[in-house]
Amino acid sequence: MHIAIEQTITDADKKSTFTGMLEHIHSHLQRPPKRPKKETKMFRISDKEIFEKKIIPQIREKLAEYDRLETSGKGLEWKVCFDFLGDDYKTLNMVQLKSRHSKILEQEVTLASLDLVAKYYRGLVYVRARALIETDQHMKTMFRREFGVCYETARRYITFAALIKRYPRLMVCGLSYAQIAKHQMRLFNFLKTDAEGLHDKLSQPFHASTDGDAVEIQPSDISVPEVQYNTDPDYVYEDFFNDTDCDEIPDDEDFTKWLQETEAEFFKRETFSEEEADELSYQFAQHASI
Secondary structure, three states: OHHHHHHHOOOHHHHHHHHHHHHHHHHHOOOOOOOOOOOOOOOOOOHHHHHHHHHHHHHHHHHHHHHHHHHHOOOOEEOOOOOOOOOOHHHOOHHHHHHHHHHHHHHHHHHHHHHHHHHHHHHHHHHHHHHHOOOOOOHHHHHHHHHOOOHHHHHHHHHHHHHHHHOHHHHHOOOOHHHHHHOHHHHHHHHHOOOOOHHHHHOOOEEEEEOOEEEEEOOOOOOOOOOOOOOOHHHHHHHHHOOHHHHHOOOOHHHHHHHHHHHHHHOOOOOOOHHHHHHHHHHHHHHHHO
16 A cells, blocks of 8 residues: 555655555454354253154164064174274275275174173173172172172173163164163163063064174073163273272172072073084074075
């Protein structure tokens, strides 16, 4: 602006007058108001709404899928396959990326299902160990010594094993361990007043196979402790941070009594003769080849 004035107006007085006028106008101009910042609110769906609008419909859908699979005679097979590994991602086009994406999602579901299987059998380990420990021995100390876990961890997996034993087909509902643990009490309360038959559907035997091995969980009318455990992902470190002084606190008498009364139910039809095991493996192999 100043360069333009210098080049256009050569008379010093006129130049001074014009510049003064511009400064006067500038001083009376108001700066544009600042735009108010928009307040962004975090959108948070309640756990109750998630359970009612997502978890329950998902359970219905997955149970129906499993029923159709059984009716077709194919059976459920978990295949672990990492054929999406590689260093060629930079060269893939959109179609190829979508194909890899589908494979990865499929494996996430498979691995989450196998995680449930591992946690269920880990619970059975602790149930059996609890029965083998003499009553005159310190239970919490024995679990730390024999398995390197605090007794609270053992109780967590024992309770989960009881839940799966009561409702075996939770295994096919596409829920992670964390989700099941988080919504356990809501599920109990829902099934108490269930009028659509989900209670009975979840209580049916569960059959699957993985890598040629048969996985079967027969249902039991076992009661499940209605307790809520910490679902923070860092619960896996509770053995490290658990104060050993807590071992001196007597075990929950109600939990001990419940476990003594229900131990036999955990192992109901969990063992098979060699002939039965071979037959199950053969059946799943046949289904997988269809």
